[in-house]
Amino acid sequence: xxxxxxxxxxxxxxxxxxxxxxxxxxxxxxxxxxxxxxxxxxxxxxxxxxxxxxxxxxxxxxxxxxxxxxxxxxxxxxxxxxxxxxxxxxxxxxxxxxxxxxxxxxxxxxxxxxxxxxxxxxxxxxxxxxxxxxxxxxxxxxxxxxxxxxxxxxxxxxxxxxxxxxxxxxxxxxxxxxxxxxxxxxxxxxxxxxxxxxxxxxxxxxxxxxxxxxxxxxxxxxxxxxxxxxxxxxxxxxxxxxxxxxxxxxxxxxxxxxxxxxxxxxxxxxxxxxxxxxxxxxxxxxxxxxxxxxxxxxxxxxxxxxxxxxxxxxxxxxxxxxxxxxxxxxxxxxxxxxxxxxxxxxxxxxxxxxxxxxxxxxxxxxxxxxxxxxxxxxx
Amino acid sequence: xxxxxxxxxxxxxxxxxxxxxxxxxxxxxxxxxxxxxxxxxxxxxxxxxxxxxxxxxxxxxxxxxxxxxxxxxxxxxxxxxxxxxxxxxxxxxxxxxxxxxxxxxxxxxxxxxxxxxxxxxxxxxxxxxxxxxxxxxxxxxxxxxxxxxxxxxxxxxxxxxxxxxxxxxxxxxxxxxxxxxxxxxxxxxxxxxxxxxxxxxxxxxxxxxxxxxxxxxxxxxxxxxxxxxxxxxxxxxxxxxxxxxxxxxxxxxxxxxxxxxxxxxxxxxxxxxxxxxxxxxxxxxxxxxxxxxxxxxxxxxxxxxxxxxxxxxxxxxxxxxxx
Numbered sequence: 001x002x003x004x005x006x007x008x009x010x011x012x013x014x015x016x017x018x019x020x021x022x023x024x025x026x027x028x029x030x031x032x033x034x035x036x037x038x039x040x041x042x043x044x045x046x047x048x049x050x051x052x053x054x055x056x057x058x059x060x061x062x063x064x065x066x067x068x069x070x071x072x073x074x075x076x077x078x079x080x081x082x083x084x085x086x087x088x089x090x091x092x093x094x095x096x097x098x099x100x101x102x103x104x105x106x107x108x109x110x111x112x113x114x115x116x117x118x119x120x121x122x123x124x125x126x127x128x129x130x131x132x133x134x135x136x137x138x139x140x141x142x143x144x145x146x147x148x149x150x151x152x153x154x155x156x157x158x159x160x161x162x163x164x165x166x167x168x169x170x171x172x173x174x175x176x177x178x179x180x181x182x183x184x185x186x187x188x189x190x191x192x193x194x195x196x197x198x199x200x201x202x203x204x205x206x207x208x209x210x211x212x213x214x215x216x217x218x219x220x221x222x223x224x225x226x227x228x229x230x231x232x233x234x235x236x237x238x239x240x241x242x243x244x245x246x247x248x249x250x251x252x253x254x255x256x257x258x259x260x261x262x263x264x265x266x267x268x269x270x271x272x273x274x275x276x277x278x279x280x281x282x283x284x285x286x287x288x289x290x291x292x293x294x295x296x297x298x299x300x301x302x303x304x305x306x307x308x309x310x311x312x313x314x315x316x317x318x319x320x321x322x323x324x325x326x327x328x329x330x331x332x333x334x335x336x337x338x339x340x341x342x343x344x345x346x347x348x349x350x351x352x353x354x355x356x357x358x359x360x361x362x363x364x365x366x367x368x369x370x371x372x373x374x375x376x377x378x379x
Numbered sequence: 380x381x382x383x384x385x386x387x388x389x390x391x392x393x394x395x396x397x398x399x400x401x402x403x404x405x406x407x408x409x410x411x412x413x414x415x416x417x418x419x420x421x422x423x424x425x426x427x428x429x430x431x432x433x434x435x436x437x438x439x440x441x442x443x444x445x446x447x448x449x450x451x452x453x454x455x456x457x458x459x460x461x462x463x464x465x466x467x468x469x470x471x472x473x474x475x476x477x478x479x480x481x482x483x484x485x486x487x488x489x490x491x492x493x494x495x496x497x498x499x500x501x502x503x504x505x506x507x508x509x510x511x512x513x514x515x516x517x518x519x520x521x522x523x524x525x526x527x528x529x530x531x532x533x534x535x536x537x538x539x540x541x542x543x544x545x546x547x548x549x550x551x552x553x554x555x556x557x558x559x560x561x562x563x564x565x566x567x568x569x570x571x572x573x574x575x576x577x578x579x580x581x582x583x584x585x586x587x588x589x590x591x592x593x594x595x596x597x598x599x600x601x602x603x604x605x606x607x608x609x610x611x612x613x614x615x616x617x618x619x620x621x622x623x624x625x626x627x628x629x630x631x632x633x634x635x636x637x638x639x640x641x642x643x644x645x646x647x648x649x650x651x652x653x654x655x656x657x658x659x660x661x662x663x664x665x666x667x668x669x670x671x672x673x674x675x676x677x678x679x680x681x682x683x684x685x686x687x688x689x690x691x692x693x694x695x696x697x698x699x700x701x702x
Contacts, residue, residue, distance in 0.1 A: 032484065036491035084471055133678075143681035144690070146471055147627060150418070150620055151674040158671035166665070293475055331497075333486040340479025344458075348468030348476055 012357060014300055018346060020353050022298065025341040032337055036329045043323060043330060050322025051315035055199025057322070059191050059206040063276065065307075065314030066206075069213040070268035071292025072299060072306040073220050074261045079301050080224055081257035082237035087134060087149025088265035089289025090156030091127040095266030097160065098122030099273050100168050100178050100280035107185035115185045119274060120212065120267060127266020128259040130156060135258030139251040145258070153289075164282060177281035187275045205276035213271075216264060217303040223260070233257050265289060287336075294339050297347040313339070387527045389648050394532065395606065397644025398543045399424065399598045399615075403622035404629070404636045405550050406594035410456075412554065412631060413587030414567035414693040419459055419474035420595055421619025422481030427452040427599020429485040432499040432610035433492065435506040444506065444604055445539075449596035455481065456592030457585070464584050467697035478619075486612045497612035499603070507604045508537040537605045539597060546594065550633040563587050567691035570698040580698045595619075624677035631691065643673045 008017075030040035051061045071088045078085035085091075102122045106115045134148035164176045173179075187207040195201055224230040236243040236253045244250060268288060273280050295313055299305025320335040345352070403420045410417040430451035435444025455477055462473040486497040493499055513534035520530045554560035562583055566573045570580045602618075603610040625643055629635035650669030 032487070036487065084469075086471070086475070137678070137682045141682045143678070143683070146416075146418070147623065148678055148681060151624065151678050154617060154620065154674045155671045155678075158667040162665055162667040290475070290479070293472070297472065329491045331487050331490050333483040333490075333497075336479055336483030337487065338483075340476045340481075340483060343472060343479060344462065344476035348462035348470075348473035349466050350468065352466050 008354075008358060008361060012361065014302075014305070017350070017354065017357060018298060018300060018305075020357070021346040021350060022342065024353075025338065025345040028341050028345075029334070029338045032334070033330065038327050038329050043327060046326045047316070047319035047323050049319075050326075051319035055191075055194045055197075055201045056204055057318055058199065059194055059201050059204030060318040060321075061311065061314040062194075062210060063204060063206045063271070063314070064317040065310040066210040066213045066275075067268050067271045067288045068291050068295045068310035068313050069217060069307055070264055070271070071289050072295030072310055073216055073292075073303065074264035074268070074289075075292045075296035076299070076301040076303070076306060077220060077224070077233075077264060078257055078261040079296060080230070080237050081233040081253060082240065083135075083138070083254065083257060083261075084146050085131065085149055085258065085261045085265070086146055086293065087131065087152050087262075087289070088268070088292045089285055089287065090149070090153035091130045091262045091265035092268040092285045092289050093153075093160055093283075094130045094156045095123040095126040095269040096273055096280045096284060097163055097168075098126035098266070099269055103181045103185035103274065103280075104168070104178060107182040110184050112184055112186060112188065116187065116208075116270075116274070119185070119270060123266040123269050124263035125266070127269075128263040131258045131262025131265070132255065135255045135262075138258075139254040161282065164280070168280065175281075178279045181274065181278040185274055186278050187270075207271070207275035209267075209271040209275050212267065214307070216267065217307050220264070221303040229256065265292070268292075291339060294343045294346070297350075298342060383524070384527060385652075387531050389645070389652050391531050392648040392651070393641060393645040394536065394540065395644075396647045397640040398540050399601050399606070399618055400622045400625055400640040400643055401543050401637060402546065402594050402598035402601065403619055404625045404640050405546055405633060406591040406598065407623055407626045408550065408554075408631060408633060408636060409563070409587045409590040409594070410584075411626065411694055412567045412691055413563050413584045414570060414691055414696065414698075415460070415463055415584055415588060416470040416695045417459065417474055417588075417591060418471060418620070418623060419455070419477035419481075420591075420622055421615050421617070422474075422478035423452045423455045423592060423595035424599040424602065424619050425478075425481040425485055425613070425615045426455055427596040428603035428614055429489060429499070429599070429610045431596070431600035432502060432603035433489070435502055435604055436500045436609070439503075439506055441506055441508050441604060445508075445597065445600045448600035448603075449593050452596030452599060453589055453592030456588040456595070460585050460588045463697060464581050464588075467699065470695055470697070482613065485610070489610060489612070499610040502604060502608045507608055508539055508601075510535045510537055511541075537601075539601045539605055542597065543601070544637070547633050547637045554633065559586070564691075567693055570693050571701075574698070574700065580700075584698075598622075621673055624673055627690075628677055628680055630689070646672050 033040040074088045102119045137143040138145040168178045170179045191201045232248045295309045298309035324332045427448040431444040431448030434447035462468040463470040489497045516530040516534035519526045625639040628639040
């Protein structure tokens with residue numbers, strides 16, 4: 001099938017167009033701010049200051065960003081294989097079960113640096129397991145992965161309510177959450193890194209799982225672009241037919257890609273549970289799995305882009321909280337709107353401004369859009 | 380007799396709970412049959428519910444509320460169309476975006492306009508759709524068996540409930556007995572053929588999405604103006620996704636859709652009714668199990684263990700005219 005779009009120089013494709021899309025999303029968000037009777041420019045200033053103005057804000061921004069790096073990578077790995085994993089929310093949520101069991105079992109006997117690796121394995125295994133069933137059904141029985149992963153989000157929610165209320169809740173407690181983890185399952189903070197630069201931080205949950213997130217970003221890059229498996233995944237994502245012709249097992253590649261994706265989504269649960277709240281509570285994922293979709297789209301499915309996009313969304317979350325505090329007419333739900341607009345403009349409408357950018361490039365320098373190469377071939 | 384009354388009550392709440400599912404499910408039927416996946420049903424219902432309750436409480440008219448619910452919901456359907464038909468964007472991504480925008484904007488605008496924590500003011504009589512009592516319903520109530528069935532199950536619902544169930548044969552008629560319906564189904568199976576016949580694929584899909592918007596708008600209005608006397612944040616609570624599950628369960632057929640929605644509505648009603656009471660033979664069933672059952676059933680169906688659900692062939696694929 002012929003793509004209806006001609007080529008652009010790489011920097012325009014990966015930097016300019018995402019920035020235009022992001023800009024438009026923020027302009028539309030600005031109209032929503034006007035609609036509730038506030039000044040959008042002042043709102044933007046409050047938001048950025050809230051996120052980066054003080055050390056405290058930066059630490060919170062990076063804390064949120066950590067979760068989004070995991071969920072963004074999760075979406076990206078599946079997307080490279082042509083699969084839309086919308087189930088990161090459920091995979092992360094169910095991973096909380098593994099983390100909870102590990103932490104409750106070991107937090108009194110092991111130090112954090114031994115509990116943490118076990119919890120990572122447990123979280124990744126639970127997330128991968130929750131992605132395995134939809135993957136198997138897609139690969140073997142042809143059921144649509146989007147629908148099954150959505151269903152598994154809801155099933156995960158029911159399972160977690162049942163597990164927290166019925167099993168993990170300490171006897172006699174009313175709140176549907178585990179007991180507070182002891183020192184052995186509390187991740188050390190990284191706030192001192194920011195304090196090195198002279199900022200003051202009272203208390204912020206920025207912790208070592210951020211390093212894990214960065215390591216995962218690197219590993220995902222290596223996997224996708226530097227291994228045979230990653231090559232097979234990309235081949236399958238581009239053209240399942242070509243992959244089949246090349247002897248790549250469809251079933252194997254779908255299942256592996258989805259399990260890696262699920263494992264990454266599962267690790268997302270480490271940050272809020274062991275790093276911040278020190279327990280596993282109801283709804284602790286609170287939409288971070290879905291944010292991953294926006295982050296992955298914004299970052300053009302590349303780990304570097306994803307880390308940057310995750311920081312952007314971390315900024316929105318932290319700055320949005322400040323904004324809700326400063327401007328009573330704007331609630332935290334403003335972030336949800338911005339998220340939706342980013343998904344709309346950077347994802348579904350990513351090609352909207354392309355023809356204009358192309359026309360601009362073509363008029364400035366025909367070579368940059370490959371006009372000469374195309375000419376004469378009738379393509 | 381007590382047992383019989385309990386059954387009638389469960390069936391009555393089954394009807395009430397399945398109406399929003401049914402409307403959303405039929406809404407999804409139009410768009411998916413036309414080849415446009417729509418996981419934004421949830422969001423469109425939500426904006427419909429908000430717009431309906433907000434307009435009804437401001438203008439003091441239930442029908443103006445319903446009109447506004449439909450209008451806003453159609454507008455969101457058109458955004459989905461703009462992204463996925465005109466700009467050939469990913470339909471799933473577009474649907475996700477709509478759900479986010481709907482979830483955020485309803486709470487934020489609700490808070491800014493009414494200052495009640497994202498709620499709309501409680502709707503007074505005349506601002507919501509009242510139950511219609513059918514002739515003789517009160518007189519027949521004391522007749523055994525037939526009395527409760529007539530007065531509880533058939534009579535005593537709001538106009539939107541009857542509208543939802545009438546929409547089932549109407550949708551069947553439109554899809555399978557009109558030229559528009561034939562073309563709509565064709566565009567979902569083989570858009571190139573429709574294009575060759577000189578019919579605009581894009582315009583046809585847009586019209587299908589407008590039908591979707593109208594129905595999700597009514598579904599939303601039902602939630603906020605019949606089931607609940609006002610809008611509450613996130614009041615759709617996953618119903619759009621259950622409707623999607625029901626649509627697959629029904630294999631994209633209108634009459635099946637009704638039965639699927641009644642089944643899922645029944646599961647919901649039964650789980651409310653059975654909360655904490657042990658069942659004979661099985662013992663106490665956890666509420667969470669009943670809540671998860673529609674999703675589990677859909678997964679099993681999708682896996683092909685209960686028949687095979689075959690979606691419209693061109694579903695999810697943006698149409699690119701050959702050049």
